[in-house]
Amino acid sequence: MRLHGLKILCILWLGAMVLMALIAPIITSADPYIPIGNPLQAPQDHPPLGTDALGRDFFARVAYGARLSLSIPLLATLITVFIGTSVSLTAVVVGGSSDRLILALTNAALAIPGLLLAMLLVAGFGPGIPTVVIAVGLGGIPGFVRLSRSIFLGIKEMGYINAAYALGASRQRIALSHLLPNAAPQLFSLATTHFAWAFMGTTTLTFLGLSGDPSVPEWGAMLNSGRMHLIQAPWLTIIPGILISMTILTIHYLGENYADK
Amino acid sequence: MTRYIIRRLIALIPTLLGVVFVIFMFQRLIPGDPAVAMLGEHAAQENVERIREQLGLNRPAFLDLDALREGDFAGFVDSQFIRYLDRLLHADLGKSIHRRIPVAETLALRFPATIELAMLSMFIAVLVGVPAGIASAARRNSVLDSVSMAGSLIGVSMPIFWLGLMMIMLFSVTLQWLPSGGRASPGIEIETITNFYIIDSILAGNMEALVDALKHLFMPVVALATIPMAIITRMTRSSMLDVLQEDYIRTAHAKGALERVVLFKHALKNAFLPVITIIGIQIGTLLAGAVLTETIFSWPGIGRWIYDAILARDYPIVQGGTMLIAFVFIFTNLLVDISYVFLDPRIQHE
Numbered sequence: 001m002r003l004h005g006l007k008i009l010c011i012l013w014l015g016a017m018v019l020m021a022l023i024a025p026i027i028t029s030a031d032p033y034i035p036i037g038n039p040l041q042a043p044q045d046h047p048p049l050g051t052d053a054l055g056r057d058f059f060a061r062v063a064y065g066a067r068l069s070l071s072i073p074l075l076a077t078l079i080t081v082f083i084g085t086s087v088s089l090t091a092v093v094v095g096g097s098s099d100r101l102i103l104a105l106t107n108a109a110l111a112i113p114g115l116l117l118a119m120l121l122v123a124g125f126g127p128g129i130p131t132v133v134i135a136v137g138l139g140g141i142p143g144f145v146r147l148s149r150s151i152f153l154g155i156k157e158m159g160y161i162n163a164a165y166a167l168g169a170s171r172q173r174i175a176l177s178h179l180l181p182n183a184a185p186q187l188f189s190l191a192t193t194h195f196a197w198a199f200m201g202t203t204t205l206t207f208l209g210l211s212g213d214p215s216v217p218e219w220g221a222m223l224n225s226g227r228m229h230l231i232q233a234p235w236l237t238i239i240p241g242i243l244i245s246m247t248i249l250t251i252h253y254l255g256e257n258y259a260d261k
Numbered sequence: 262m263t264r265y266i267i268r269r270l271i272a273l274i275p276t277l278l279g280v281v282f283v284i285f286m287f288q289r290l291i292p293g294d295p296a297v298a299m300l301g302e303h304a305a306q307e308n309v310e311r312i313r314e315q316l317g318l319n320r321p322a323f324l325d326l327d328a329l330r331e332g333d334f335a336g337f338v339d340s341q342f343i344r345y346l347d348r349l350l351h352a353d354l355g356k357s358i359h360r361r362i363p364v365a366e367t368l369a370l371r372f373p374a375t376i377e378l379a380m381l382s383m384f385i386a387v388l389v390g391v392p393a394g395i396a397s398a399a400r401r402n403s404v405l406d407s408v409s410m411a412g413s414l415i416g417v418s419m420p421i422f423w424l425g426l427m428m429i430m431l432f433s434v435t436l437q438w439l440p441s442g443g444r445a446s447p448g449i450e451i452e453t454i455t456n457f458y459i460i461d462s463i464l465a466g467n468m469e470a471l472v473d474a475l476k477h478l479f480m481p482v483v484a485l486a487t488i489p490m491a492i493i494t495r496m497t498r499s500s501m502l503d504v505l506q507e508d509y510i511r512t513a514h515a516k517g518a519l520e521r522v523v524l525f526k527h528a529l530k531n532a533f534l535p536v537i538t539i540i541g542i543q544i545g546t547l548l549a550g551a552v553l554t555e556t557i558f559s560w561p562g563i564g565r566w567i568y569d570a571i572l573a574r575d576y577p578i579v580q581g582g583t584m585l586i587a588f589v590f591i592f593t594n595l596l597v598d599i600s601y602v603f604l605d606p607r608i609q610h611e
Contacts, residue, residue, distance in 0.1 A: 108279020112587045113549035120284070123571040123579040124291035200420060204553060207422050208568065227426055231434055241423035249418035256414075 007257060010250035017247055021066035030057035032064040032217045040233045052222075052236055053229055062239060065217035069244075072133055072206075072218070073198035079137025080198070081191045084144030085180075091145075092152040093175045102145070109142035115201055117142075122205060128212040136201040140194060151186045152179055189255065196251040203244050219244050262602065269598050273591065280587045284580055285345055289322065291576070298576070299358050320344065354581035359573055364581040368563055372585070373456035374444060375562030378554065379547050381459075382482045386490035387540060394497025394536075398505060399524055409494060416491025421550055425484040425557040432480060439476055442559035449473045481558045485550050489543040496539040500532040507531075534604055541597035548586045 020027065030036055035055035043050040049058040091102040109117065118139035125131045155161065156179065164178055205211065206220030214225055219240040226236030296312040297304065313319050321340050328336030348355070354364035397406040433441035444458060445451060451461050451470045459478075462470035504510065505528055513523045555564035563582050570578035601608045
């Protein structure tokens with residue numbers, strides 16, 4: 001608890017990012033899609049953050065960008081958590097050869113790094129934001145299955161699960177009324193760490209230009225278009241990068257301290 | 262020892278088959294007909310049929326049950342998956358859709374560039390990460406510990422594409438110390454023997470080429486090494502902290518052993534097993550990260566080729582490259598498994 005102040009700072013940062021996404025139209029009157037002035041104006045010439053290569057207000061793009069930048073990994077995480085938990089819960093409750101098969105497939109899929117798995121999907125379906133969501137969501141499943149399976153296995157060994165079996169509870173009841181609620185706190189912690197991974201993964205894919213339409217404000221895609229103007233307009237690269245790094249850092253820090261508790 | 266290795270090799274077969282299966286299934290998930298994708302939308306129907314025949318797309322995906330009912334066993338196993346496996350066993354990864362070149366050959370040609378980058382990055386990550394972790398554990402809660410923990414937290418949080426761009430901005434644009442991309446400067450001739458530029462330039466005794474190769478390697482290696490370095494530091498620290506609480510460490514201290522001896526001889530040997538494991542896992546991160554690093558620094562390895570293929574939707578290249586990376590990952594982890602026996606002789610007998 002020595003670093004309590006840092007923890008508050010992290011929560012404040014994340015809160016500010018969410019708030020920025022929610023009230024973007026209030027904090028800026030500029031439209032993130034429409035050019036309003038000369039391109040590549042420095043922040044001092046066009047406060048607060050200058051303009052991008054097409055003369056659009058960069059602050060508006062950053063603020064509106066928070067919406068997609070935060071919701072893409074959130075959706076991807078929901079996909080991962082939903083499918084991953086269903087698979088691992090089924091594996092643990094059914095057990096036997098189904099469990100072995102699921103574990104074997106998971107281990108094989110884990111040999112392909114999650115990010116590459118996601119890229120494989122984007123290559124197949126073609127670039128676009130829905131593809132990025134699905135790709136990062138599916139790409140994270142193997143890792144999540146493996147970790148959530150061990151959480152469920154740990155709980156399954158508890159006396160009260162045996163007692164429930166002895167009372168004649170069905171598998172479905174064991175899974176949904178006993179295993180799932182008791183695993184919830186650990187699953188939540190796992191999902192938080194996973195969100196940081198998904199955030200890194202989605203911004204990586206959008207940075208690689210795989211989100212399709214580059215006019216859509218999103219931090220990774222903005223970094224990608226900003227790097228063409230690294231010399232004349234470094235702020236176009238520095239600002240989204242700081243936002244991405246700080247957001248991942250705060251989630252990591254909070255996740256770690258949640259786990260330490 | 263040999264028996265242990267053979268056992269591990271046999272255990273590898275299902276994993277390899279699993280990887281092939283996963284990649285094969287991904288291919289089938291993709292909407293549209295691969296034959297149409299190869300020939301373009303306006304291809305004549307008969308050409309599409311011919312390609313489908315060539316690729317075996319007119320066969321069932323796994324097993325032909327109808328053929329089995331007719332007692333035709335060869336027809337029963339003649340499926341897309343089996344044909345795919347057969348081609349793989351002959352090192353045939355298919356041809357690039359757009360450029361019509363064999364995927365396997367180009368991968369082999371570009372692979373040394375990626376391996377040179379990845380191995381050097383791992384070397385740096387271990388060289389910095391392990392001592393930093395040991396020092397952090399030995400001086401727990403000191404300033405040094407706080408600095409290295411904060412550093413590793415920043416390390417895992419900073420996207421490597423951003424770090425790469427910031428380094429280009431500082432070292433190439435502002436200071437003009439380092440080249441912003443590529444493997445060698447124009448005009449530098451390196452006789453390719455191994456295709457590892459460092460080794461080749463040393464073999465040729467060409468100092469100018471060696472310095473040039475190292476200059477080109479510096480930024481990509483730093484960018485790629487950051488995340489594994491941070492994770493190795495954390496793992497070494499927590500593993501050392503666990504071991505340092507053991508009774509035999511107290512005994513070693515009590516009998517008056519020097520701290521240096523306790524740390525490196527008694528503690529490190531036992532703390533190293535989880536660290537080796539995490540190093541093996543990080544190989545995967547490193548190879549996936551190569552796609553990014555190579556894209557930013559125009560590094561002519563397989564990562565950059567995979568990226569270009571993703572944009573062009575040239576699926577055979579993406580598939581072949583992913584397969585190669587997965588296999589390299591599996592085999593390095595086999596080496597990690599085997600190294601356990603040297604570090605902890607008990608493992609062999611389990």
